[in-house]
Amino acid sequence: MKLIQSTTIAAVLAATALFSCKPKNSGSAVSGDAAAKAYVAPGKYDEYYNFVSGGFSGQMSVYGLPSGRLLRVIPVFSVDPEKGWGYSEETKPMLNTSNGFVPWDDLHHTEMSQTNGEIDGKWVFANGNNTPRLARIDLKTFKTAEIIELPNSAGNHSSPFGTENSEYIVAGTRFSVPSDDENGDVPINSYKKNFKGHISFVSVAKETGEMKLAFQLKTPGVNFDLARAGKGKSHGWFFFSCYNTEQASTLLEVNASQKDKDFIMAVNWKKAEEYIKAGKGKKVKAKYAHNKWNESTHSATSKMEEEVLVLDVKELKDIVYFIPCPKSPHGCDVDPTGEYIVGSGKLAALIPVFSFDKIQKAIADKSYDGDYEGIPVIKYDAALYGEVKKPGLGPLHTEFDGKGNAYTSFFVSSEVVKWNIKDLTVVDRVPTYYSVGHLSIPGGNTKKPSPKYLVAYNKITKDRYLPTGPELAQSAQIYDISGDKMQLILDFPTIGEPHYAQSAPADVIRNNGQLKIYKIGENKHPYVTTGEANAKVVREGNKVHVYMSSIRSHFAPDNIEGVRVGDEVYFHVTNLEQDWDVPHGFAIKGADNAELLIMPGETTTLKWIPKKAGMYPMYCTDFCSALHQEMQGYVRVSPAGSNVPLSFSLGKPVPETK
Amino acid sequence: MNIKPIAFLLIAATTLAVIACGGGGQKADSSASSAQEAPAATASSPSDYDPKRGEGKFDASNVTVGPLDQAMAAKGESIAATKCNSCHKMTEERLVGPGWKGVTTRNTPYWIMNFITNPDPMIEKDPKVQAQLELCLVRMPNQSLTDNDAREILEFMRKNDGAK
Numbered sequence: 001m002k003l004i005q006s007t008t009i010a011a012v013l014a015a016t017a018l019f020s021c022k023p024k025n026s027g028s029a030v031s032g033d034a035a036a037k038a039y040v041a042p043g044k045y046d047e048y049y050n051f052v053s054g055g056f057s058g059q060m061s062v063y064g065l066p067s068g069r070l071l072r073v074i075p076v077f078s079v080d081p082e083k084g085w086g087y088s089e090e091t092k093p094m095l096n097t098s099n100g101f102v103p104w105d106d107l108h109h110t111e112m113s114q115t116n117g118e119i120d121g122k123w124v125f126a127n128g129n130n131t132p133r134l135a136r137i138d139l140k141t142f143k144t145a146e147i148i149e150l151p152n153s154a155g156n157h158s159s160p161f162g163t164e165n166s167e168y169i170v171a172g173t174r175f176s177v178p179s180d181d182e183n184g185d186v187p188i189n190s191y192k193k194n195f196k197g198h199i200s201f202v203s204v205a206k207e208t209g210e211m212k213l214a215f216q217l218k219t220p221g222v223n224f225d226l227a228r229a230g231k232g233k234s235h236g237w238f239f240f241s242c243y244n245t246e247q248a249s250t251l252l253e254v255n256a257s258q259k260d261k262d263f264i265m266a267v268n269w270k271k272a273e274e275y276i277k278a279g280k281g282k283k284v285k286a287k288y289a290h291n292k293w294n295e296s297t298h299s300a301t302s303k304m305e306e307e308v309l310v311l312d313v314k315e316l317k318d319i320v321y322f323i324p325c326p327k328s329p330h331g332c333d334v335d336p337t338g339e340y341i342v343g344s345g346k347l348a349a350l351i352p353v354f355s356f357d358k359i360q361k362a363i364a365d366k367s368y369d370g371d372y373e374g375i376p377v378i379k380y381d382a383a384l385y386g387e388v389k390k391p392g393l394g395p396l397h398t399e400f401d402g403k404g405n406a407y408t409s410f411f412v413s414s415e416v417v418k419w420n421i422k423d424l425t426v427v428d429r430v431p432t433y434y435s436v437g438h439l440s441i442p443g444g445n446t447k448k449p450s451p452k453y454l455v456a457y458n459k460i461t462k463d464r465y466l467p468t469g470p471e472l473a474q475s476a477q478i479y480d481i482s483g484d485k486m487q488l489i490l491d492f493p494t495i496g497e498p499h500y501a502q503s504a505p506a507d508v509i510r511n512n513g514q515l516k517i518y519k520i521g522e523n524k525h526p527y528v529t530t531g532e533a534n535a536k537v538v539r540e541g542n543k544v545h546v547y548m549s550s551i552r553s554h555f556a557p558d559n560i561e562g563v564r565v566g567d568e569v570y571f572h573v574t575n576l577e578q579d580w581d582v583p584h585g586f587a588i589k590g591a592d593n594a595e596l597l598i599m600p601g602e603t604t605t606l607k608w609i610p611k612k613a614g615m616y617p618m619y620c621t622d623f624c625s626a627l628h629q630e631m632q633g634y635v636r637v638s639p640a641g642s643n644v645p646l647s648f649s650l651g652k653p654v655p656e657t658k
Numbered sequence: 659m660n661i662k663p664i665a666f667l668l669i670a671a672t673t674l675a676v677i678a679c680g681g682g683g684q685k686a687d688s689s690a691s692s693a694q695e696a697p698a699a700t701a702s703s704p705s706d707y708d709p710k711r712g713e714g715k716f717d718a719s720n721v722t723v724g725p726l727d728q729a730m731a732a733k734g735e736s737i738a739a740t741k742c743n744s745c746h747k748m749t750e751e752r753l754v755g756p757g758w759k760g761v762t763t764r765n766t767p768y769w770i771m772n773f774i775t776n777p778d779p780m781i782e783k784d785p786k787v788q789a790q791l792e793l794c795l796v797r798m799p800n801q802s803l804t805d806n807d808a809r810e811i812l813e814f815m816r817k818n819d820g821a822k
Contacts, residue, residue, distance in 0.1 A: 517802060520740055531739040551744040552754065552796050576744055578802035626795040627754075651753075 030488055037480050038490035040067040045510075048442050048503040050455065051110045051124045052476070055497025058105045060126055060137065065442075065453055065503060066478055068492025076135050076144045077105030077128045081594035085144075088596055089570065089605040090525075093302035097131050097149050098287045106130045109160060109500040113204070117164035117231050117336075117447030121508035123209050125160035125169050132156035134171050134202055136209055138293075140515045145293045148211050151180045151286035151308055152198035158224040158240055162204075164231045164447065168214065168269065171200040172224035172240050179218070181285045191249045195221035198310075199240065201269060213288070215272065215281055215309040217319065219265070220373035221247055223256070225330055226397075231447050232338035234356040236270040239341050241325065241332035245372065257347060261324040261380070263372070264332050264343050266359060271319050272311055280316055281309040296524040298602050314374040321363060322372050324380040325352060331397040335406065336447050340385060340421055342406060344395035351395050351408060353424065355385035386424045391417050396437060397500075399444030401451035401481065407444075409436040409456060416456055416479065418486060430486040432477055434460040441481070442503035450505060454479045454486065457498040464491050474498050516580040518601030525603035527572035532556040537648040544569045544646070550584040550598065551576040552625040554650065555618070558633030561654050562646030565613055565639055571596075574603040585621025588635065595621045610637040707783045714772030714780075715805065721768040726821045727813055734807075734814030741801040742811070748818050754796050762812070762819045770815065771808040774801070 040046050046064025049071070054061050058078025062071045079086030079095065086095050086103055095101055105128035113123040123145075126135045132153035138145040150156055150171050158172025176195040178184040186194045197219035203212045223244040230237035243262045248255030275281065284307060291302045313320040325332075327345030334341050341354040361367075362382035369377045394412030401407070405427060407418050414435050418428040438457045442450040456479065461472040473493030480487045520530060529535050529547040535556040538545045544567050549556045555573070563569055573586045577600040586596040588608055596604045610616065620631035638644045647654045711717050738746075745754035761770065765786075773780050773787065777798045781787050791797065803811070 519802070531741075532744045533739050549744060552799060554744070554754070556744065576741065577799055578741060579800040582799060625797070 034480075034487065034489040037487075038066045038068065038478060040064065040069070045506055047506055048450075048453070049506055049509050050440070050501055050503040051112065052457070052494055052501035053107050053110055053126065053497075053499040054495050055108065055474075055499055056106050057495050057497075058107050058128070059495065060107060060110060060124070061495050061498075062142070063476075063492065063494070064506075065455065066480075066490065068476070068478060068490050070494075072142055073495060074137055074142055074144065076126050076137065077102075077107055077133065077147070079103045079594075082597070084594050084596045084604060084606070087594035087606075089607055090299040093300040094144060094147055094291045094293065096291055096302035097133070097289045098151075098304065099131060102131050104130075105133065107135075107499075108157060110502050111160045111162050111169060112502045112504055113166040113209070114162065114164055114446060115166070119443055119446060119502075119504045119508060120166075121504055121512040123166075123204075124502070125162065127156045127159035127171065129155055129157055129174070132171065132173065134160050134169060134200075134211065136204075136211055138209070139509055140513055141295070143293065145209065145295075146211055147289075147291045148202060148213060149288035149290070150198075150200050150213070151288040152177075152196070152216060152218075152284075152310075153200065158199070158227045161227045161229060161238075163229040163238075164235055165206075166204045168201045168203055168229075168238075169211070170227055170229075170238060170240075171202060172227055173198050174223055174225065176221035176223065179284070180287070188249050191221060192247050195247070195249075197221055197224060197242075199224065199267070201272070210292070211290075213305070213308055215276060215311055217267065217272065218310050218312045218314075219320065220314075220375065222263075223252075224265075226332050228332055228334045228341075228445065230334055230338050230356065231336070234334065234338035234341075236268065237356070238267040238269055239332050239334060240265040240267065241329035241343065243328040243330075257328060261326050262328055262345075263322040263377070264325045264329060264341065264354070266321045266323060266378075268319055272316075275311055275316050275319070276309065281311050283307045284310045295518075296522060298518070298523070298525045298604065320375050321359070322375050322377045323354060323359065323383045324369070324377065326350065331395070331408075333398040333400075333406075333445070335400050335421055336402045336449060338447075342398045342408070344398060344408065346394055346396055346411065348395060349390065349393055351388040351391050351398075351419075352380075353385045353388065353421065354383045358385065359383045388419050388424045388426065391419060391426055392429065397439055399439055399441040399454070400449055401441060401444070402447075402449040403451065407439060407441065407454055407481070407486075409439045411435055411437065411459070416454065416486060418481075428485050430479060430488065432456045432458055433464055433475070433491070434458055434462055438498075438500040440501045440503060442505065445502070450503075452480070452482050453503075454481045455501065455503070457494070457501060459497075461493075465493055516600075517578050518599060520574075520576060520578060520601040523574070523601055523603060525572070525574070527570070527605065528603045529556075529572070529574040529576075531576070532650070535648075535650070537562075537646060539646050542567050546571045546648075548573045548586075549576050550574070550586070550620065550631075552582070553620070553627040553631040555586075555620070555631065555633050556650040557648035558618075558650050559654050560634070560648045561636040561638075561657070562644050563610060563635055563637050564642050564644075565610060565637060567610065569608045569610065569635075571606045571608065571618075572603055573598050573606070575600050577601070582624060583622050584624055584631070586618065587621050588618040589616045597622060610635075613637050613639045613642075709785055710766055710769060712769040712772035712776075712780050712784060714776035716768035716771040716775075716808075718766075718768060721771055721809070721812075723767050723812075723816065723821075726817055728817075730810050730813040731817040732814075734810035734812065734817075737803070737807050738811055738814055741803065741807075745796075752794065755794055755798060756790055758815055758818055760819060762816050762821070767812055770812055771805075773798070774811060775803050775805070775808045776800075 048065040050063040075085035132150040136146040153173040155174030157174035203214040227240040244256035325343040327347040331344035367382040392410035392413040461475040575598040
């Protein structure tokens with residue numbers, strides 16, 4: 001049966017190829033057994049979880065590989081009415097910033113936590129690019145557990161890359177700007193004088209994952225783009241690509257492409273730690289939000305931090321070195337051994353590969369080509385292991401298979417190129433459809449890649465799917481890389497826009513102690529309703545607190561009277577279910593808010609300000625049982641100053657009052 | 659949520675009693691792990707099912723009842739208030755599920771403890787439970803009771819039924 005299905009799918013794909021007219025004959029790139037390789041039968045699990053940035057949606061999506069099935073969209077930086085994220089009273093503080101409540105961001109990259117250079121399945125980190133933030137998602141709950149804002153930054157693009165034990169997750173500013181403690185009201189053309197870069201090192205507590213902005217490096221004003229930690233022999237170092245060393249503030253498309261070479265910035269963060277121990281850091285005033293989710297109160301808190309420890313790399317020697325890298329480097333990727341650093345100049349037609357050993361020697365020998373704003377610039381040849389010649393056009397990102405090969409995406413020539421690191425020779429190339437950005441191999445950034453699949457995340461979708469008006473689904477493509485030749489096996493659409501992604505073997509995540517329910521006995525929410533006997537409605541001035549419980553299939557209470565126009569009503573809904581996959585929903589007519597989705601054992605609060613007198617139905621929004629459609633109730637709203645007494649009931653109507 | 663109980667429930671009520679589900683499927687891809695968790699059940703087919711004992715951890719050897727233990731019943735009462743009484747009244751009156759009055763006279767102690775700790779397999783197999791499902795139309799949820807919780811709730815049910 002399986003054989004017949006696969007053959008049919010393959011035949012359909014082949015037929016499509018015959019009749020379509022696509023650039024590069026894209027259909028024929030799929031060979032006969034592709035469908036079988038991407039097929040995961042009903043009732044079977046995928047082999048990998050794939051955590052994909054949702055780009056301008058602000059969220060993170062989770063797909064199964066190799067099926068490309070969407071498993072979940074985790075709300076991170078943007079509000080999500082479906083899950084009540086940013087709408088429920090408990091989640092609102094998660095989106096607090098020094099600019100107040102910010103309901104959206106642009107999530108670019110994902111980074112899974114590591115232990116000893118391997119993915120450990122505890123957390124996945126994500127960067128907010130617009131209002132600079134860093135988020136930690138807990139992989140036991142698939143929920144955003146923490147968000148920290150980054151001061152002195154603008155455009156947190158060079159993030160959230162981490163070290164081999166997740167000692168630090170970094171956050172490098174894309175835009176250089178005047179520091180937060182200085183007057184930012186200066187002429188834009190004073191860039192060279194007033195604009196500075198800041199690289200944040202955020203530490204991650206081993207057990208809890210709690211993040212702390214440990215220190216920032218203050219650098220010359222340039223644009224920081226991407227980064228990777230050293231590993232193995234280069235553990236203790238971090239590498240950041242930077243562009244706009246021209247320090248342009250306008251028409252960067254032209255003005256930041258003037259120089260033949262920009263830099264990869266090598267950071268000795270162990271040295272930075274030594275300076276901090278020696279008291280060389282400077283505490284600088286800053287204001288940034290630190291938002292944490294509490295799993296026992298089911299609520300977030302937001303704290304405004306007041307200062308940050310800053311190390312000025314111009315004053316403190318031996319922390320930072322610049323390595324020239326051709327043509328506005330974008331990707332800056334370190335191979336599994338930690339020896340090779342691959343720079344990808346997005347306007348270049350070659351790939352330079354730097355050697356960690358040679359960089360160390362160049363520093364020891366002071367093999368410098370002068371300095372850039374006081375930072376030593378290592379001679380290109382002194383750091384270079386070699387160049388991959390004519391690999392393609394516009395290299396962007398590189399991942400590794402742990403078998404001596406690198407895979408680099410080429411935006412301009414729209415392809416993935418596999419090359420041998422030692423020989424610097426191209427081994428295989430395969431087209432993508434179209435204009436690939438990031439690519440991802442499970443563990444492809446770590447010491448131990450799991451090289452079965454490679455996923456390309458493409459910037460242009462064009463003719464890959466049925467047209468949907470001017471805007472099309474975003475597009476990813478899976479390649480089987482288990483053999484010598486890469487083989488395209490599946491296209492799958494994603495939410496927008498997929499930048500970077502990381503994957504982990506399914507077992508690492510599903511066996512990590514996944515939470516299935518919140519134990520009702522451990523619910524410490526201040527407004528919890530532990531059992532229907534405790535359901536009640538309490539008035540405090542113009543605030544009305546409804547302690548409500550839900551279970552298949554009724555709310556308690558479900559008739560409420562005595563609410564008045566001008567009241568603020570808080571529905572604190574506790575889901576009394578204790579079984580996996582039985583959430584209840586809650587919605588009330590006219591609420592200028594969203595629904596609640598309440599997990600088993602959880603308490604969640606919807607704030608509602610009724611604007612006019614009348615009858616307001618409420619109901620469960622998440623299908624829960626055969627009697628789900630019966631799971632409903634009424635709230636009577638009377639005019640301000642009304643004498644209707646506050647009353648509530650379940651099972652028998654509230655006594656009639658006029 | 660992903661599983662829509664109504665569809666499953668109606669099918670279960672009408673056909674599952676005859677046709678056993680699960681197991682025996684063809685392995686489509688040896689590299690993909692199976693989504694089917696091994697059932698918590700010990701009995702493997704309806705013919706092995708003992709309607710007096712139910713299915714689960716408990717039987718005559720590990721559940722004994724004696725004179726009413728008031729302290730244990732009080733603990734059971736408090737757990738039931740949170741996890742059970744939204745659907746079950748202490749009288750004979752049916753709310754979402756059947757009233758609890760008389761439950762300990764109709765069932766063995768270990769049947770009760772099996773059902774409240776392991777409802778899903780029993781909903782599929784037990785004739786009495788299936789008859790109740792046709793009346794109530796809501797599957798009894800698994801409320802994640804510990805073994806102790808279950809024993810204490812049993813004691814509370816016994817007290818409600820007049821055990822001394």
